[in-house]
Amino acid sequence: MCGIAGKLNFNDEPVSQGLIHAMADALAHRGPDDRGSIVRGQVGLGHRRLSIIDLAGGHQPLGNEDDTISIVFNGEIYNFPELRETLLKQGHRFKTNSDTEVIVHLYEEHGVDCLRHLNGMFAFALWDAPRQRLFLARDRLGKKPLVYALTGKSLSFASEIAALLEDRSIPREIDLEALDLYLALTYVPSPWTMIKAVRKLPPAHYLTWEKGATTIKRYWDVAFEPRNHVSEAEAAAEIRSLLEDSVQRRLISDVPLGAFLSGGIDSATIVALMTRLTGRPVRTFSIGFDDDAYGELGYARQVAERYGAVHTELSVRPRMVDVLPKLVRHYGEPYGDGSSVPTYYVSKLAGQSVKVVLSGDGGDEVFGGYPWYVAASRHGDLARAFVRDGVQAVRSAWYNRELRPGLGAAKGTAMGLGVAIKGWRNPPQAFERLITFFAARDRQRLYTAEVAQACAGKSLPSELVQAAMHRHNGADFLNQMFYTDHQLYLPDDILVKVDIASMANSLEVRAPFLDYRLVELSASLPARMKVDGTATKRILRQVASDLLPETVLNRPKVGFGLPIDRWMRDDLHGMACDLLLDPSAHVRPLFRSVTVRTLLEQQRSGTARNGYKLWLLLFFELWCREVLAGTSNLLSVPQRLESIQV
Numbered sequence: 001m002c003g004i005a006g007k008l009n010f011n012d013e014p015v016s017q018g019l020i021h022a023m024a025d026a027l028a029h030r031g032p033d034d035r036g037s038i039v040r041g042q043v044g045l046g047h048r049r050l051s052i053i054d055l056a057g058g059h060q061p062l063g064n065e066d067d068t069i070s071i072v073f074n075g076e077i078y079n080f081p082e083l084r085e086t087l088l089k090q091g092h093r094f095k096t097n098s099d100t101e102v103i104v105h106l107y108e109e110h111g112v113d114c115l116r117h118l119n120g121m122f123a124f125a126l127w128d129a130p131r132q133r134l135f136l137a138r139d140r141l142g143k144k145p146l147v148y149a150l151t152g153k154s155l156s157f158a159s160e161i162a163a164l165l166e167d168r169s170i171p172r173e174i175d176l177e178a179l180d181l182y183l184a185l186t187y188v189p190s191p192w193t194m195i196k197a198v199r200k201l202p203p204a205h206y207l208t209w210e211k212g213a214t215t216i217k218r219y220w221d222v223a224f225e226p227r228n229h230v231s232e233a234e235a236a237a238e239i240r241s242l243l244e245d246s247v248q249r250r251l252i253s254d255v256p257l258g259a260f261l262s263g264g265i266d267s268a269t270i271v272a273l274m275t276r277l278t279g280r281p282v283r284t285f286s287i288g289f290d291d292d293a294y295g296e297l298g299y300a301r302q303v304a305e306r307y308g309a310v311h312t313e314l315s316v317r318p319r320m321v322d323v324l325p326k327l328v329r330h331y332g333e334p335y336g337d338g339s340s341v342p343t344y345y346v347s348k349l350a351g352q353s354v355k356v357v358l359s360g361d362g363g364d365e366v367f368g369g370y371p372w373y374v375a376a377s378r379h380g381d382l383a384r385a386f387v388r389d390g391v392q393a394v395r396s397a398w399y400n401r402e403l404r405p406g407l408g409a410a411k412g413t414a415m416g417l418g419v420a421i422k423g424w425r426n427p428p429q430a431f432e433r434l435i436t437f438f439a440a441r442d443r444q445r446l447y448t449a450e451v452a453q454a455c456a457g458k459s460l461p462s463e464l465v466q467a468a469m470h471r472h473n474g475a476d477f478l479n480q481m482f483y484t485d486h487q488l489y490l491p492d493d494i495l496v497k498v499d500i501a502s503m504a505n506s507l508e509v510r511a512p513f514l515d516y517r518l519v520e521l522s523a524s525l526p527a528r529m530k531v532d533g534t535a536t537k538r539i540l541r542q543v544a545s546d547l548l549p550e551t552v553l554n555r556p557k558v559g560f561g562l563p564i565d566r567w568m569r570d571d572l573h574g575m576a577c578d579l580l581l582d583p584s585a586h587v588r589p590l591f592r593s594v595t596v597r598t599l600l601e602q603q604r605s606g607t608a609r610n611g612y613k614l615w616l617l618l619f620f621e622l623w624c625r626e627v628l629a630g631t632s633n634l635l636s637v638p639q640r641l642e643s644i645q646v
Contacts, residue, residue: 002060003027003048003503004072004146005158006125007167008134008209015044019167023156024048026163029330030074030503036060038070043127043134047072050506052356055254057096064104065093068129073100074159075122075144076510078249083117107135112206115219119249119516123201125157133210140220140516141362142190142203142491145499149198155209160500161332164198165627171197172628176454178333179590183438183446183616184461186336189492194333194623203491222486222519224472224479226526235525236542239518243543246515247273250358257356258283260346260509261309263299265537265544265553266360266369270512272547274358275307283354286313287346289562302549314349320567321575328622330504336437336616337493338562343501351505361498362513365490366522367540368482368530371556372434376478378533435489436461437612446595464488478527486519565611568603576600576618579625586624587617 005023007015020037024046028035031048038045038061047060053076063070077083080099083106088094092105099120106114107126112135121143126135136157138146148157149170158164165172175196178188188194190202201207204220247270251257259271261284274282284304288297297313304311318341327340350357364370433439440459444452468484475483502509512518522530529539541553568576580587580596587596596617602608 002050002072002074003030003159003163004046004074004123004125005156005163005166006043006045006072007154007156009042009154010212011153012042014041015039017044020044020046022166023158023163026166027159029506030159032506034059040070040127040129045070045072045125045127050355050508051255052076052508053252053254054096054098058098058100060100062096062098062100062104064108069104069107069126070129071100071104071124071126073103073122073124075120075124075139076250076252076508077102077118077120077122078246078252078515079117079119081252112137112208112219115206121510121514123159131210133208135206135208136201137206138201138203140204141486141495141514141519143495143499143511143514145496146201147193147198148201148207150214151197155214161193161195161198161627162329165195170195173197174590174624174628176451177458177460179451179620180443180455180458181461181464182334182336182620183443184436184440185488185493186437186612186616187493187496188333188335189464189488195627220516222483222516222523224475224483224523226475226479227524228526230525232529232539232542235529235539238521239539240543242515242518242521243269243512244273244277246512246518247358248277249515250510250512251278253356255355256283256353257358258285258310258350258354260284260350260357260359261286261300261303261311262360263296263301263303263552264360264363265540265548266363266513268299268303268360268548268552269363269540269544270358270360271303271309272307272544273512275309281308281310284309284311285346285350285353285357286311287342287349288313288315289342290315290317299552299555303552306549312349312353314345316345318345320572324572324575324619325622325626326504328619328626330500331496331623332500332627334616334620334623335496335500336612336619337497338564338612338615340497340501341562343497344504347502347505347507347509351502351507355506356508356510357502358510358512359498360513361494361509361511362490362519363537363540365482365485365494366513366519367537368478368527369536370485371536373478373481373531374533374536376481377527377531435465437616446591448590448592451590476527478531479523482523482527482530564615565603565609568611568614569606572615572618573600573604576614579621580614580617585621586628587621591617 005027009015017039020039024035024037027048031050033051034049036047036059045061049060051058061070061072077099080102083102087105094101103124106117115137120139122139123144123146124137136146138144145159146157147161147164148155149164156164156167164170173196175192175194178192178194181192182188190200193200205216205218207216259274259282261267261271271282271284286297286300323341327344447455465484468487469480472480472483498509532538544553577600579585599610599614603610603614
């Protein structure tokens with residue numbers, strides 16, 4: 001696991017070696033073990049390394065036999081041993097035993113189509129000197145990040161925004177479209193970032209610059225085309241075999257490794273398979289909070305004891321006034337998922353003992369683990385929950401652990417900002433409202449006149465969700481929900497959280513459930529095998545039936561969130577008031593002070609549950625102070641995009 005950065009000047013002007021060093025060093029937390037760089041005239045590549053495979057020989061940038069091709073790489077290629085054998089038979093000569101060098105020679109054989117041969121998590125930049133081609137690529141599911149800034153004079157890229165902003169030629173203006181998306185979804189989806197000049201390369205895409213022309217293309221997509229003839233027994237056997245292979249491939253390491261263990265079925269299954277495949281105890285790591293309602297330590301202990309794991313757990317009470325600024329610095333743009341806090345702590349705990357962990361990430365999206373999937377499979381139940389409680393109450397209750405699978409009665413239903421859905425006449429719209437925090441009308445009330453006018457008549461969050469759902473018009477509604485989460489929530493929320501939190505602690509996280517072969521297999525199964533009207537992850541529970549204690553196997557999903565509503569009433573209320581109502585606050589030109597004050601007063605008095613909304617505003621203000629301090633032109637009114645591509 002590493003950090004990469006670089007720049008290409010279009011006018012043949014030499015790239016500054018000092019700039020490449022500065023960009024790479026901004027990623028030192030991603031790669032504390034080694035650093036390297038090259039400058040070849042108009043192009044420069046920088047690298048920070050977390051040494052995992054071929055500790056002695058894996059220094060980057062790395063080239064082919066005659067150094068006409070150079071690469072900087074972040075990630076792991078899990079099928080590199082067999083790729084290497086094939087390439088050796090084809091006459092390629094290797095200087096190292098690293099997976100990185102395999103990509104170079106694979107590119108020599110197949111060009112950009114080399115991506116179709118790779119099984120792994122990756123983001124890389126490759127400079128092909130003879131062709132004068134820069135080739136940037138990102139893995140299929142989006143486990144490794146890659147951001148870039150394309151101007152009329154240059155193309156800069158990096159693993160994180162902070163490194164990219166070492167290039168002072170990149171303007172630091174807020175993108176109002178990204179702001180609107182963030183307030184709606186709690187994260188900024190690809191290809192946007194909160195900075196107008198910076199974009200994310202979407203998952204399963206590559207970018208090439210060659211002789212003045214820049215092209216971005218998708219090279220993979222998951223197809224939800226169920227095989228209705230397959231039996232559940234056959235499906236379970238296929239999944240078990242492929243999952244074991246996926247875990248086995250992710251055990252390749254020249255340094256100590258372990259596993260996150262939350263106590264849920266996903267991470268517990270991974271720990272069970274790791275133990276069986278290695279024949280030895282696994283080092284496991286769990287985090288909990290003083291408030292027992294927000295932890296699963298007891299269940300994690302059951303799994304650890306069953307498999308004789310070398311188990312480490314920590315119960316903490318975060319001091320959020322100290323933790324929140326740290327998270328802001330690492331994420332590089334506003335990010336509102338509160339589970340970033342426990343993910344940061346468990347990564348810090350594990351990083352003190354190992355360099356690599358396996359996790360259960362992706363199990364919910366691949367096998368249908370969220371409670372709204374169950375309700376959607378019953379159709380009317382979710383609609384009735386919306387009408388009864390309001391969308392915001394339903395979703396807020398889930399995040400605050402007051403909602404259990406099946407969408408039972410949610411507490412705190414007197415939420416004036418909730419928007420009821422009156423039926424399933426427009427299922428995509430129903431799902432859109434479920435995943436939205438600030439509804440469109442609430443965002444308009446929040447914005448100042450200038451921002452409201454810029455965003456008026458637009459519904460970008462809606463367009464993104466609808467575009468994703470309609471991409472599989474032939475699929476049933478449940479599979480459309482799965483696909484939408486694959487395109488938005490998984491890569492731009494879940495995987496961002498894991499990458500940033502782990503890399504902040506110099507820790508590599510591998511997710512066996514997100515092997516693209518397993519994702520494709522799951523997508524080929526009828527939705528009823530994954531979720532029915534009574535249970536989530538039906539097929540996965542069959543797969544793990546001989547691996548886990550009954551108490552873990554069949555318990556409801558809890559997840560790992562934070563008591564943000566309570567914190568925004570107590571611990572963080574003063575901080576939020578001081579920062580958001582400060583006359584010099586960065587949010588003042590963007591948000592109406594009277595609306596912000598009302599949200600704060602309602603939260604303090606308990607007349608409304610605005611905790612997550614205030615959390616989003618607070619993170620945004622802290623980010624402005626951290627990243628945009630001293631920038632005069634913060635407000636950018638973007639032109640409307642002609643089309644939305646997902």
